[in-house]
Amino acid sequence: MTSKPISSQQITQTCLLAGKIILQNGGETYRVEDTMVRIAAAYGIEDSQSFVTPTGIIFAIDGSSQITRLIRISERSTNLNKVSLVNDISRRISSGKLPVEEAYRQLQEVDTNSFVYPAWLKIIAAAIASGCFLIMFKGGWQDFIPVAITGGTGFWFLIKIHRIVPIRFFAEFITALLIGTISVLLVHYGLGNNLNKMIIGSVMPLVPGLHITAAVRDLMAGHLVSGLSKGAEAFLTAFAIGSGIAAVLSFY
Amino acid sequence: MMIIEQLLTSFIASAAFGLIFNVPKRTLIHCGATGMVSWSIYMISTELSLAAIPATLIAAFVVTVISQLFAKLYKTPIIVFSVAGIIPLVPGGLAYDAMKHVVQDQYDIAVQLAVEAFMISGAIAIGLVFSEVINQLIRKTDR
Numbered sequence: 109m110t111s112k113p114i115s116s117q118q119i120t121q122t123c124l125l126a127g128k129i130i131l132q133n134g135g136e137t138y139r140v141e142d143t144m145v146r147i148a149a150a151y152g153i154e155d156s157q158s159f160v161t162p163t164g165i166i167f168a169i170d171g172s173s174q175i176t177r178l179i180r181i182s183e184r185s186t187n188l189n190k191v192s193l194v195n196d197i198s199r200r201i202s203s204g205k206l207p208v209e210e211a212y213r214q215l216q217e218v219d220t221n222s223f224v225y226p227a228w229l230k231i232i233a234a235a236i237a238s239g240c241f242l243i244m245f246k247g248g249w250q251d252f253i254p255v256a257i258t259g260g261t262g263f264w265f266l267i268k269i270h271r272i273v274p275i276r277f278f279a280e281f282i283t284a285l286l287i288g289t290i291s292v293l294l295v296h297y298g299l300g301n302n303l304n305k306m307i308i309g310s311v312m313p314l315v316p317g318l319h320i321t322a323a324v325r326d327l328m329a330g331h332l333v334s335g336l337s338k339g340a341e342a343f344l345t346a347f348a349i350g351s352g353i354a355a356v357l358s359f360y
Numbered sequence: 361m362m363i364i365e366q367l368l369t370s371f372i373a374s375a376a377f378g379l380i381f382n383v384p385k386r387t388l389i390h391c392g393a394t395g396m397v398s399w400s401i402y403m404i405s406t407e408l409s410l411a412a413i414p415a416t417l418i419a420a421f422v423v424t425v426i427s428q429l430f431a432k433l434y435k436t437p438i439i440v441f442s443v444a445g446i447i448p449l450v451p452g453g454l455a456y457d458a459m460k461h462v463v464q465d466q467y468d469i470a471v472q473l474a475v476e477a478f479m480i481s482g483a484i485a486i487g488l489v490f491s492e493v494i495n496q497l498i499r500k501t502d503r
Contacts, residue, residue, distance in 0.1 A: 136439060186382060188382050188437070188443075189383060192437055192440060193384075195437050199435065223382070224382050229379065230379060230380050237372070237376035241448075241452075244369050244399065244448065245453055304457075308452050311456070312447075312450075312452055315450050315452060318381055318443050320446065321442055321443050324484075328488070353459055357460055
């Protein structure tokens, strides 16, 4: 396929890096496998196997020089921009326009650069989203500002506490607790009217929407292990939020 | 007036969610549009006295169709769009009500609400699957 032979070592590295970036940033498991097999095929290795779970990737190529490698994924976040960028790179590799060294360099660039929106922008987005959800759930406009403040504060707090408490479930529980308390206080001091709508609105930025979608798509594609474990993750988050709010309500 | 308000807020909320999930900048508007379509379908269906579960099913189905179109058009992973579109459909309000009744020791109502919230989540999942299957069928007949 190519004029000069490329070492399978290099191909494996490129595939694994691409897979790692997609998996770490919230891409679906089947996309990880698909991308790795596609890249390998584009560089002339027709027979490659991959096994991907949310916490690790095993990738093996057959042929004259067999290689099997394992990557452990411990840190996961949500950055669909990176997933999209790797998708672009893999598309160009498939069309044969990108030599392997260049592809690896570009992937490394994607891996090291953050490509995230600044935290303050995300907090503002969370605040506005909370307010908008209040209106969508037929709450009154007079509660818009209190809900925006509660939702923004909650999201900011989640980012902060997640750095201190690495256990996601616990961080989300405490955040829900905080959101519930702020909402109750606002209503108590007459700054908010409808407590129920206020809590629902301000909790929305924590909802595990991405996990639900990814879990369903993985299950559909036959990745039962990943689909179920992502579903469990989504359920845990929902449960953490629910119990945090329930704890506040039981005192109120 | 109420319709405009709903359309506007669902657009902004979905785009804001896109921002939280770090979608590429050029797709923010499309994320908002997907969310807006999904919420307006849900709203219109419930106005036409359709139950929440089939309304969610239809909305989730349309969201996936639109997301597939966008994904093909802009050569971007489909999950970028479908996530934003699904967010307004998530039964947050029902789950909250269920939780509230648990706290008030009204387990009978709580279980009812929880089952309904669970069914709506299932409807979202089936809507996603359904249009995916149709998309795959179309692609197969194309070849």
